[in-house]
Amino acid sequence: MPSRIDYYDDPNAPTPNNLVPSVNVAVTNEAGELLLIRRTDNGNWALPGGAIDLGESIPQAAVRETLEETGITCEVTGIVGTYSDPRHVILYTSNGETRQEFSIVLTARHVSGEPTPSSESSQVQWVARDDVDSYSMDRSMRMRVSHYLQGRAPHIG
Template identity: 60%
Template sequence: MAQSIDYYDVPDAPAANSLVPSVNVVVANDAGDILMIRGSDGHNWVLPGGTIDLGESLWQAAVRRTREETGIECAITRLVGTYTDPRHVTLFPADGETRQEFSIVLAAHALGGRLTEGSDGFRWVPRDHVDGYSMDRATRFRIGHYLAGAAQPYIG
């Protein structure tokens, strides 16, 4: 996972120089717990996901990213929302790329697979404990929409 720095509504944030569609996945197990990953900063918790490769669909990217990052197989169940706020940019210091937010968030149900044994990098988080985890504003916002269970997806 590449190191990145998120900025939201920060006046001196670097200007976006790219727009890359990505997908994030809120994966729930049979108990309703949410699959979280320790972010590249080593502090915040994030959702599985990433960029969509050429030649794959949105749902294929979501399933692939979840499997590659966590070992969990999942089935997509619904659209949580689309997130395209130009005030949210992500800087990748290694190459200077600064992406404007463009993320589609899907909900999924875990079908099987196994998290890496003994790893502190992955965790099933009970729904009522999510607020106790450190995460960036965007992740908390997206999980909030998932937990609200609105009949219509968020469009923003």
């Protein structure tokens, strides 16, 4: 059983008991490929990211989380959008924490490092833009990645 379960607009979803500001990062390399991780908690592919710690800025969290999960150092370059849909609920089965989605998605460029898995990522890969659709993602992550790939104005929702 995965240790993270995502629910969307599901009447059987548990009631959220936490709201954790988090960040995801759409990092690209010189070839224009997108950095993706395969999450260890649910097996889905995703942008690197995680909770923003007390005492750090949003860009600092983005750089730290990307390095921790992927071995890649990045430089933040912009914003894809904000994602706070209360219909998206995330259950962590290891401790019963149930979060309402709250994520800021930033863009970044690769500065240094090689893709390296971590305790949170079983695989880390640079993925060609045309190949991203073939990677299994949660509905919410797919939307974030699509918004990035479309180059649309920042999403607020």
